[in-house]
Amino acid sequence: MISNPHKFCIAPMMKKTDKHFRFLARQFTKKSMLYTExxxxxxxxKGNSDRLLAFDNCEHPVGLQLGGSDPKSLSEAAIVGQEYGYDEINLNVGCPSKKVKSGNFGVFLMKNVKLLSKCVNEVKKNIDIPFSIKCRIGVDDFEGEEYLKNFISTISDHDIDTFVIHARKAISGLDTKRNRSIPPLNYDLVFKMKDLFPELKIIINGGIEEVSDVKALLSHVDGVMLGRKIYSDPAFLLQIDKEIYQEDTELDFTSGMQNYMSYILDLENKKDVNRAITHLVQIIRRISHTKDMRRQLLENVKDGSLELEQIFSGFKADLNQRAHLQIH
Ligand SMILES: Cc1cc2nc3c(=O)[nH]c(=O)nc-3n(C[C@H](O)[C@H](O)[C@H](O)COP(=O)(O)O)c2cc1C
Structure with a gap:
């Protein structure tokens, strides 16, 4: 593993950061830390672990994000994740969805630090790979500097040294989407945690969209995590290895896209093909000047009526035409 892969992390996102999207992201950054949904x-x-956990070797470093609140099943799932070769296990303590609330996990574990401690303890003692927490700055009236300080102090006592903090609290009753925009961001509180716990690795998340902001935030904390920006503009990642990790890179947009297209053509399962194509739609919106091409892709996602090679040949023509242009 590289020295601090967490300097730039791509956020776990349900229905987005599946293995196909992660493969796509890897065409544009070799250094960033990736996470599963x-x-x-x-x-x-209980399910088909291969279908859920198998991933391409190029994805390293990649962390598996788990959800749940039963210490035993979490630790057993973490062991399976370790066996699959994930570089890290991350526990979701930040999701506020209804499903999560009824299952009493995700951000609701921030209200039940005793149970969370049991979970963390059980996982930690059963795996050898790093284990991290992704949380919010609070939930409902469990909030404020004192609360977050006690939370981090209690959990880090279980030998947890990496915290990803989404810098807004969660509010029960708000739907998941609005919970990502309505509660205000409070980066200062996250910086404060780094000041209070200098020995911990603190990664900040929420509303970050520019490389200049990433750089500015890295002067306060150990890492940044971006979600929506990356999904809507994966080619943004082409700046990261050079600008954030100071690594020379040979990666370029055209070859990255061509690798991804070959990857799709090699997929055997129709469902996989459709999922993998869905991740292209955002990119194509940005670069393709051929409306036809976009329409064809979307139609194919719906009913699979067109031959992929046929669609991609139109896209390749667009790519070639644009290859010399600076995308960013
Ligand atoms: C579609 C979508 C799905 C998400 N799924 C997860 C998830 O599975 N686990 C998680 O910890 N956070 C999840 N999140 C939250 C993100 O990881 C991140 O914390 C949030 O989007 C704020 O970062 P951003 O402003 O850079 O997008 C999701 C966000 C989005 C937009």
Whole structure:
């Protein structure tokens, strides 16, 4: 593993950061830390673990994000994740969805630090790979500097040294989407946690969209995590290895896209093909001047009526025409 892969992290996002999107992201950054979508511990233990957990070797470093609140199943799922070769296990303590509320996990574990401690303890003692927490700055009236300080202090006592903090609290009753925009961002509180716990690795998340902001934030904390910006503009990642990790890079947009297209053409399962194509739609919106091409892609996602090679040949023509242009 590279020295601090967490300097730039791509956020776990349900229905977005599946293995296909992560493969796409890897065409544009070799250094950033990737995360899976949240996968519930029971799904891993009772479902088709290969379908849920298999990933391409190029994805490293990649963390598996787990959801759940039963210490035993979380630790068993974490062991499975370790066996699959993930570089890190991350526990979701930030999601406020209705489903999560009824299952009493996600951000609701921030209200039940005793149970969270049990979960963390059980996972930690059963795996050898790093284990991190992704949380919010608070939830409902569990908030403020004192609350967050006590929370981090209690959890870090279980030998947890990496905290990803989404810098807004969660509010029960607000839907998941609005919970990502309505509660105000409070970066200062996250900086304060780094000051109070200098030995911990603190990664900040929420509303970050520019490389200049990433750089500014890195003077306060150890890492940044971006979600929506990356999904809506994956080619943004082409700046990261050079600007953030100071690594020379050979990566370029055209070859990255061509690799991804070959990857799609090699997929055997129709569902996988459709999911992988869905991730292209955002990119195509940005670069393709051919409306036809966009329409064809979307139609194919819906009913699979067109041959992929046929669609991609139109896209390749667009790419070639644009190859010499600076995308960013
Ligand atoms: C579609 C979508 C799905 C998400 N799914 C997850 C998830 O599975 N686990 C998680 O911890 N956070 C999830 N999040 C939250 C993000 O990881 C991140 O904390 C949030 O979007 C704020 O970062 P951003 O402003 O850079 O997008 C999701 C966000 C979005 C937009």
């Amino acid at each position: 949240m996968i519930h511990a029971n799904a891993i233990l």
